[in-house]
């Protein structure tokens with residue numbers, strides 16, 4: 324191989340890359356929003372179980388950032404860009420249920436669960452949609468689903484009977 328020979332920037336065909344971007348982009352945007360709105364909740368939680376909920380929200384924010392990174396880098400590894408600028412996240416991610424001010428832990432936990440559920444709908448759509456297109460991208464979505472459902476369980480356990 325001569326040095327001048329072109330190196331392909333992706334190991335995948337364009338159809339696979341486009342499908343991965345189609346299904347994983349909403350997941351990235353939702354998770355990036357959760358990293359911001361989860362911090363909002365972390366700072367403003369009040370009332371029962373303060374320390375536990377405050378610290379759990381930081382863990383959930385960290386996980387959301389890791390999940391977003393995994394999904395975004397799968398798209399980029401396939402050769403496509405992703406627009407996850409703040410303005411794009413604000414425009415395209417589902418509106419948060421987390422309010423602006425101090426909120427009781429019980430209410431705030433339910434709000435963050437609602438935000439996670441909106442993301443999980445996109446994650447499940449990605450798992451379904453990628454099933455016959457790209458199993459490696461589907462694996463990314465499955466990993467995120469498993470992690471997000473676990474974080475949801477930790478939150479639910481604060482408010483469920």
Ligand SMILES: [Fe+2]
Nearest residue numbers: 365366377381
């Ligand atoms: Fe903090």
